[in-house]
Amino acid sequence: MITANYLVIGSGIAGLTFSVKIAEQFPDRNVVIITKSNEEESNTKYAQGGVAVVLDDEKDSFKKHIKDTLVAGDGLCNEEVVKMVIKEGPKRLEELMAWGANFDLDKSGNLDLGKEGGHSEYRVVHHKDITGYEIERALLKRVHQLPNISILPHHFAIDLVTNHHIKNSNQDELVCYGAYVFNQKSGEIFTVKANSTLLASGGIGCVYGHTTNPIIATGDGIAMAYRAKARIKDMEFVQFHPTALYEVEGESSFLISEAVRGFGAYLRNKKGYRFMPDYDKRAELASRDIVSQSIDSELKKSGDAHVYLDCTHLDMNAFKNHFPNIYNKCLQHHIDIKTDWIPVIPASHYLCGGIKVNKKGKTTIDNLFACGECTRTGLHGANRLASNSLLEALVYAHNIFKYHTKYEYKYLEVDIPEWNDEGTVIAKEHILIQHNLKRLQALMRDYVGIVRSNKRLKRAIKHLDLIHDEVEELYKESKITTSLCELRNMVNIAHLIVRQSLDRTENKGGYYNVDNVKK
The missing domain is CATH 3.90.700.10 (Succinate dehydrogenase/fumarate reductase flavoprotein, catalytic domain)
Incomplete structure (x- = not known):
């Protein structure tokens, strides 16, 4: 078992920004970052566009950026959240630059601002067409300068530890105590026990197969939160990059x-x-x-x-x-x-829904926070405005940090049972995982794509149920592997997308169902 003051799952802009801030504020406390690939591999790394921030007071304004965000969100944004994120933007960008992130300058030496779809003005700060790569570089450099941060690459978070795992737990409210973690190189499964856990695990693009996301984007954080009974919202709003x-x-x-x-x-x-x-x-x-x-x-x-x-x-x-x-x-x-x-x-490019959080990044489970693409903050509504995602991650990482400086959790002394895989065997039929993965991805592309229908969604549920049963049976009888856990998570994500799509009776933003069109 590893004990951490702060456990961060994910090494993109959301997780790293929080880690840097909290480690600088509390040098006597430790931060453990779990990431399932190399430390630099994240959705952030592949973000090309930039960070949407209002900097030109003469041509642009917070009011314009707020309006553009609300228009894109098609009436489903939380206007208070939109105002908060956009007004905080310039301060958070300034911090990022102070940590060493470089952005393109114009001939006058000012930040070169780009314009993207849905924006009424030039306001996108960028570094060539590899903005995310540059941000990731700067944040990792800062992380490595802080001795109280440990990064565990090639470690996969399997499940969150909650009071459901604790014998004789007297807690009425759901509480998170950390996570069970799989060392992909040694095969060891151990517990990270933490005062506070942050899910910053990125998106779900691989559920569709054809995606702009890297292969790590399998919805792990959302699936873990869902299985732990956190509230998940707006999963029907999958944004497809044109x-x-x-x-x-x-x-x-x-x-x-x-x-x-x-x-x-x-x-x-x-x-x-x-x-x-x-x-x-x-x-x-x-x-x-x-x-x-x-x-x-x-x-x-x-x-x-x-x-x-x-x-x-x-x-x-x-x-x-x-x-x-x-x-x-x-x-x-x-x-x-x-x-x-x-x-x-x-x-498939970006998920506008996810784990429901409040303005402080708190989920509906105590001691569990979430930030970045795995969350539903209310900023994006039915459709994310271009380059608002990196901005959201910066602002919410800061809000979660500020919350932790004001409210100190008492360390809850609990005995967490060790991971039990008694009776399981090493899976010899890896083809079963690959076969079901391809079935799942084809199903999502064909039945749950850009344009949907109730008939296709209902058929998707039937097929998903069969895949789910096969995967769960395989999971129960097999030793843990990353590919099996990822498939299990993607099946959970697919169910959430389809079920919440069927619940939506009105077309909004990125969600379009032919049966919702008024005749």
Whole structure:
């Protein structure tokens, strides 16, 4: 058993920001960060666009950013949360820069602000087209300077420890005491006992297979919180990024940033027709839900596998300077954007729902906090505005930190039972895991995609129940493996998405069900 004052599950912008702040504030207390891959592997690392922050007082304002966020959220944002996050933005960006994060400057030496879909002004602070990578670098450097932070890479959090695990627990309220953790290299399973646990575990993109997320995005934190009986909300609002690079092998994982359309690129169908003005007066700069649904409509009408992003009319020197990573990635795929259109399709990108938290990042379980993409804060509503996610993570990590400086939890002396895998055996049929994973991902893409229907959702439930039963049986009889735990988590996530989709009777933002359209 490891004892920690603060257990952080996840090593992206949310988890690292909280860890740095709390470790600096309390040098005599220890922070343990659990991350299932390398320490730098997270959704943050792959964020291309940037951080949406109001900095230009002459052209921009908090009021404009708030309005853009509310419009994107389609009436389901918590307006108080929106105001809080946006007004806190400049302070949190300043801290990030003080820790060493570098952002692009214009010719005058001021921060170079980009514009993305749904934004009325230029307000996106960025580092080329690898903003998340730069933020992750700066935060990890700061983490390694603090001796009271320990990072355990290649460690997988299996389940949260709550009073359900404690014999003779007198607690009426649900309380979190830490987590059971799997050392992926040694095979050992041990307990991290903690005064406070923070879930900062990222998104769920791999549930759909075709995703802009890295392979670690399997919804682990949300699934653990769900099994621990935390409240989970708004899971139906899965945001599909309109422009993921289409690859013949079917791996549509590389993101062509929203900022490319902000830079002036056009979407065209196979015949070369620029179709977005037919769907929205903002054309390519409409919010992601509208652009994704428009592309989906074009593909259904034509039967084509993808549409195109046309950058050939743009200033190519400026493009290379702004988007070097995208330019080089296209070249690797024999696409010269000076002359060639980029084949793109929508792919699972971001979850607007998740673990319900209040303004302080508290979940409905005592001693359990959550931050970042695994949460439902009320900021995004039915659809996230571009580049608001890194901002949200910074603000909520700060709020959780401030809460911990004001309210000290008394350490609860409990005896946590060791992990019990008696009677289990090493699974010899790994093919069962891979088969069910592919079944699950195909099911979610075909039945629970950009455009849904009640009939497809109900069929999805029936298929999911069969997959769930097989996976649970395998889980009960097998020794723990990461792939098995991830599959189990993804099945939980899929159920949440489908069930909450069926509960929604009105189309909002990123959620569109043909049976909810008023005749």
